Amino acid sequence: MESWPPGGSGPAEAGRRLRDLRGADLAASASLLSGAGAEAGCSAPAVAAVLPAGGSGERMGVPTPKQFCPILERPLISYTLQALERVSWIKDIVVAVTGENMEAMKCIIQRYQHKGISLVESGVTRHRSIFNGLKALAEDQPNCRLSKPEVVIIHDAVRPFVEEDVLLKVVTAAKEHGAAGAIRPLVSTVISPSVDGCLDHSLERARHRASEMPQAFLFDVIYEAYQQCSDYDLEFGTECLHLALKYCHIKAKLIEGSPDLWKVTYKRDLYAAESIIKERISQQICVVMDTKEDEEHVGHRLEEMLKNELNHVKVTSGRDLQQIILEQCYNFVRVNVMTSDFEETQKLLNMLEESNLSILYPVVVISVQFLDYESVPFGQKMENLMQIREFAKQVKKRNILLYGLLVYYPQDEQKLQESLRHGATIIAALIKERNSGLIGQLLVA
Ligand SMILES: Nc1ccn([C@@H]2O[C@H](COP(=O)(O)OP(=O)(O)OP(=O)(O)O)[C@@H](O)[C@H]2O)c(=O)n1
Ligand SMILES: O=C(CO)[C@H](O)[C@H](O)COP(=O)(O)O
Numbered sequence: 001m002e003s004w005p006p007g008g009s010g011p012a013e014a015g016r017r018l019r020d021l022r023g024a025d026l027a028a029s030a031s032l033l034s035g036a037g038a039e040a041g042c043s044a045p046a047v048a049a050v051l052p053a054g055g056s057g058e059r060m061g062v063p064t065p066k067q068f069c070p071i072l073e074r075p076l077i078s079y080t081l082q083a084l085e086r087v088s089w090i091k092d093i094v095v096a097v098t099g100e101n102m103e104a105m106k107c108i109i110q111r112y113q114h115k116g117i118s119l120v121e122s123g124v125t126r127h128r129s130i131f132n133g134l135k136a137l138a139e140d141q142p143n144c145r146l147s148k149p150e151v152v153i154i155h156d157a158v159r160p161f162v163e164e165d166v167l168l169k170v171v172t173a174a175k176e177h178g179a180a181g182a183i184r185p186l187v188s189t190v191i192s193p194s195v196d197g198c199l200d201h202s203l204e205r206a207r208h209r210a211s212e213m214p215q216a217f218l219f220d221v222i223y224e225a226y227q228q229c230s231d232y233d234l235e236f237g238t239e240c241l242h243l244a245l246k247y248c249h250i251k252a253k254l255i256e257g258s259p260d261l262w263k264v265t266y267k268r269d270l271y272a273a274e275s276i277i278k279e280r281i282s283q284q285i286c287v288v289m290d291t292k293e294d295e296e297h298v299g300h301r302l303e304e305m306l307k308n309e310l311n312h313v314k315v316t317s318g319r320d321l322q323q324i325i326l327e328q329c330y331n332f333v334r335v336n337v338m339t340s341d342f343e344e345t346q347k348l349l350n351m352l353e354e355s356n357l358s359i360l361y362p363v364v365v366i367s368v369q370f371l372d373y374e375s376v377p378f379g380q381k382m383e384n385l386m387q388i389r390e391f392a393k394q395v396k397k398r399n400i401l402l403y404g405l406l407v408y409y410p411q412d413e414q415k416l417q418e419s420l421r422h423g424a425t426i427i428a429a430l431i432k433e434r435n436s437g438l439i440g441q442l443l444v445a
Helices: 011-038 076-085 099-111 126-137 164-177 219-228 231-236 240-248 267-280 298-309 321-326 343-355 378-385 388-396 413-433
Strands: 047-052 090-097 117-121 151-154 179-185 191-193 199-202 209-218 253-256 284-289 314-317 331-336 363-371 400-408 442-444
Touching: 047 076, 047 126, 076 090, 076 099, 076 267, 090 099, 090 126, 099 117, 117 126, 126 151, 126 219, 126 231, 126 240, 151 164, 151 219, 164 179, 164 209, 164 253, 179 240, 209 219, 209 240, 219 240, 267 413, 284 298, 284 321, 298 314, 298 331, 298 363, 298 413, 321 343, 331 343, 343 363, 343 388, 343 400, 363 378, 363 413, 388 400, 400 413
Parallel strands: 047 090, 047 151, 090 117, 179 253, 284 314, 284 331, 331 363, 363 400, 400 442
Antiparallel strands: 151 209, 179 209, 191 199
């Protein structure tokens, strides 16, 4: 078994320091640290998370605090909650919000069906908000359903792209070291200006790191640090790891994080976050066909074209739709070869509505028809197809974006090939952009 890191503080020393701080409770944490040193990762700690969400987002420059700014019509904080609540071993999530936004937060929890969330009132600074969250988790709170965890994660409500692996890494390291936090290489060099606004000195970029979130702590360590914390630190401090060091002498373990851990701060960050989310939900397209047998049929050729044109995307046939919905595919192409109405598309829309798939992300449905002048008179076909506008309006209320695509179907093989390629490009663009202004439109390829 791996011994305590050379040069680092040993479990016995950490235990002594903690006992100095707060008697029995902290001694218990020390023994946990020892246990972790002896058999790192073997015992699973009870884990809770505190999310400070009480800021006003001044740097964003919009009236709505950034954590409530919509991305694809859903508030940013809901994405962060989703990222944490899907981690099964996080037992409780405590969110600190202003009294003013308490009701709005409750509505978000209800609308997006978040589970295991408790709300506390935030403070005037981030540190005070975090402290309020920790107090709610501490055992001595009357009438509280929360219980004190062994390890607490602290994560900003405005960092939506936190993955389970980094959470696990910081929690495991916190159990062993008392504190841990994610870091990233610096993008710009940090310099210190002198009082006259000139360069005083500059730091060697390669030797420094940006401190990001998530961070994790033995609960007793960080709670103690906040209890000891000076008013000055509570007011002006920006670093929880520093509080653990300053007040509990715990040297945090630093964990290399992914680039997506950045904090949404400026307006441009909202656009970046939206692009990342759109990209993530566009990785799978389900093609549902109304004809099964004939592989040479134009519908199958469109499916093949999609596979060739979008080689980074998984294109699946919608044979087992329930399963595909369960797997959280957010993009559907309904190919109608046999009919020129929306009956089959409607069946798909009903299924999607019943599944609640669109609660968290807008689902795209593209209803494809072939413009074959010879079989059905064009005027009659158009009359049927114009119904799409009404259907689209209806399903938009359930966060489903319905578009129509008419693929020109000429006899000439080369022209047909061109139409199919154009159709695949339009499908890709509709899925990638998720533009609600274009719903109910019949686009022509
Ligand atoms: N009194 C405060 C201030 C900030 N935060 C939260 O701390 C996190 C990170 O802080 P920051 O990015 O600085 O948020 P704001 O203070 O809202 O932004 P700004 O500094 O631009 O005003 C955010 O989730 C923010 O809501 C908080 O809970 N309570
Ligand atoms: O960066 C951080 C880690 O150290 C924190 O996430 C925090 O957001 C920084 O403080 P501020 O609220 O002032 O941006």
